[in-house]
Amino acid sequence: MNPILKTLGLSDENPGGFDGQWVGGGRMQTVTSPIDGQPLATVANVTPQAFEAILAKSHAAFQTWRLVPAPKRGEVVKALGDELRKHKAALAELVTLEMGKTLREGLGEVQEMIDICDFAVGLSRQLYGLTMPSERKQHRLQEQWHPLGVVGVITAFNFPVAVWSWNTALALVCGDTVLWKPSSKTPLTAIACTKIAEKVLRGFGFDPAICSLAIGRGSDIGDLINTDPRVALVSYTGSVSGGRHVGSLVQQRFGRHILELGGNGAVIVSDKADLDIALRSIYFGAIGTSGQRCTSTRRVIVQESVLPAFRERLLELYRKTPIGDPRENQYLMGPLVDQEAVDTMLAAIATVKAQGGKVLHGGEKLAPPSVLAGGCYVTPCLVEVPGNLDIVKEETFAPVLYLMPYRTIEEAIALQNDVSQGLSSAIITNDQRESELFLSAAGSDCGLANVNTGTSGAEIGGAFGGEKETGGGRESGSDAWKAYMRRQTSAINFSGKVELAQGITLDI
Ligand code: NAD
Numbered sequence: 001m002n003p004i005l006k007t008l009g010l011s012d013e014n015p016g017g018f019d020g021q022w023v024g025g026g027r028m029q030t031v032t033s034p035i036d037g038q039p040l041a042t043v044a045n046v047t048p049q050a051f052e053a054i055l056a057k058s059h060a061a062f063q064t065w066r067l068v069p070a071p072k073r074g075e076v077v078k079a080l081g082d083e084l085r086k087h088k089a090a091l092a093e094l095v096t097l098e099m100g101k102t103l104r105e106g107l108g109e110v111q112e113m114i115d116i117c118d119f120a121v122g123l124s125r126q127l128y129g130l131t132m133p134s135e136r137k138q139h140r141l142q143e144q145w146h147p148l149g150v151v152g153v154i155t156a157f158n159f160p161v162a163v164w165s166w167n168t169a170l171a172l173v174c175g176d177t178v179l180w181k182p183s184s185k186t187p188l189t190a191i192a193c194t195k196i197a198e199k200v201l202r203g204f205g206f207d208p209a210i211c212s213l214a215i216g217r218g219s220d221i222g223d224l225i226n227t228d229p230r231v232a233l234v235s236y237t238g239s240v241s242g243g244r245h246v247g248s249l250v251q252q253r254f255g256r257h258i259l260e261l262g263g264n265g266a267v268i269v270s271d272k273a274d275l276d277i278a279l280r281s282i283y284f285g286a287i288g289t290s291g292q293r294c295t296s297t298r299r300v301i302v303q304e305s306v307l308p309a310f311r312e313r314l315l316e317l318y319r320k321t322p323i324g325d326p327r328e329n330q331y332l333m334g335p336l337v338d339q340e341a342v343d344t345m346l347a348a349i350a351t352v353k354a355q356g357g358k359v360l361h362g363g364e365k366l367a368p369p370s371v372l373a374g375g376c377y378v379t380p381c382l383v384e385v386p387g388n389l390d391i392v393k394e395e396t397f398a399p400v401l402y403l404m405p406y407r408t409i410e411e412a413i414a415l416q417n418d419v420s421q422g423l424s425s426a427i428i429t430n431d432q433r434e435s436e437l438f439l440s441a442a443g444s445d446c447g448l449a450n451v452n453t454g455t456s457g458a459e460i461g462g463a464f465g466g467e468k469e470t471g472g473g474r475e476s477g478s479d480a481w482k483a484y485m486r487r488q489t490s491a492i493n494f495s496g497k498v499e500l501a502q503g504i505t506l507d508i
Pocket residue numbers: 154155156157158159181182183184216217218219220221222223226237238239240242243245246259260261262263293294295395397423465466470
């Protein structure tokens with residue numbers, strides 16, 4: 001067994017459910033590393049019966065957790081952040097082993113967990129409600145925010161720990177309990193995080209079922225979460241097709257959902273851009289996490305007069321991309337998560353060629369000895385296209401970057417918006433009129449719109465999420481916490497008589 005697993009309390013065989021006790025009993029799953037295809041450990045998925053017990057305990061834990069004062073809940077989240085600080089290196093290594101992103105990005109992901117805990121601790125004293133002037137004499141109108149219930153957190157493979165923490169840190173200070181169903185591709189990191197949360201909750205004498213876990217397939221365990229009214233909020237991160245399914249099931253029972261779905265990030269490079277900034281931002285955005293971020297840069301829309309120079313310089317970077325074992329610092333790009341991801345990438349490249357795109361670089365699967373045997377390594381692909389071809393409008397979750405020209409800034413913004421996803425966008429320009437237009441109501445239609453920095457690498461302080469088929473959800477910073485609470489409006493009468501609103505009289 002890899003020693004890092006032991007450091008995080010994992011074994012060769014791990015139960016995949018937690019409701020205060022560790023439970024398994026279902027299908028055994030062998031988890032392999034995308035780095036070299038070697039087995040890491042096995043995980044016992046939960047059965048529907050075990051899931052029922054997990055949900056029941058999470059629901060029961062909510063009844064008491066919601067009554068704990070929010071600043072006290074904040075103390076628990078502070079301790080969670082401290083525990084994550086202690087385990088930062090080990091957890092980042094496990095993220096890299098199980099998911100394949102570079103260790104420096106794994107460290108960044110765990111840092112994001114720590115940051116959101118810090119944010120949530122402050123938030124625990126700021127769950128403000130408004131008071132409003134009443135239209136009636138000697139009346140007061142106020143809003144309060146109350147805990148919501150069990151939050152079902154369903155996560156994607158590509159941010160196997162950060163997305164849980166964004167949801168969990170907020171849900172906990174808001175007085176909710178969390179039931180996590182991670183991606184079946186990354187169950188070990190989920191077990192490691194849950195063990196950390198368990199230790200913290202036990203240390204305070206709280207019910208550890210406040211942070212529960214149910215590992216299993218989306219089609220069985222996921223659907224149990226989607227359809228059960230005891231799950232007050234389903235926070236789902238994943239593909240657009242998955243989100244469409246989850247969203248409609250949750251909506252049918254009038255549950256709440258936060259949908260964080262696919263993106264198709266674009267960067268506009270103006271002829272008034274600093275090309276160094278453009279190159280660095282776009283290169284990281286396209287090859288970071290091997291193009292497997294929801295905010296990855298997938299399209300570059302370049303003003304035609306600077307396109308030739310920009311193309312050459314970007315190609316230079318692409319040609320020397322260091323690809324290899326993501327645990328080693330010299331490599332900027334590790335493997336894709338699995339063979340299916342490689343096949344999807346190769347199919348997209350074949351399609352774009354057929355639709356009129358010209359491959360300028362890359363797009364091949366790498367084989368030993370240049371990379372480790374058993375891993376899914378590819379070269380990043382740069383493709384020149386005349387505009388948004390059909391395949392360009394799709395999110396291919398791989399390092400494929402489409403380069404296209406534009407003439408006017410209005411045309412560039414129209415190209416940027418002409419896709420069904422609306423997550424992340426950016427403009428690189430030193431012209432304030434261009435950047436302001438990009439940020440205006442007539443500009444980018446995305447949830448994230450950056451100026452002189454790329455599409456990926458969001459900070460936790462802002463609300464994160466996107467429009468259109470990205471699902472409309474927001475999580476992380478700003479006032480995203482409101483989705484994790486229920487709002488109650490109260491009219492309080494201290495006049496000693498009854499006065500109706502809108503001047504309605506009652507003659508009795
Ligand atoms: P995926 O859709 O294959 O899986 C996501 C999660 O959904 C997994 O936990 C999976 O088990 C679960 N699932 C599958 N069927 C389900 C069902 N019927 N009910 C409930 N859950 C079900 O996505 P993936 O390949 O793991 O991740 C990549 C996708 O996620 C990309 O589209 C990416 O853009 C998106 N993503 C979005 C964000 C964001 O914040 N917008 C962040 C990360 C990833």
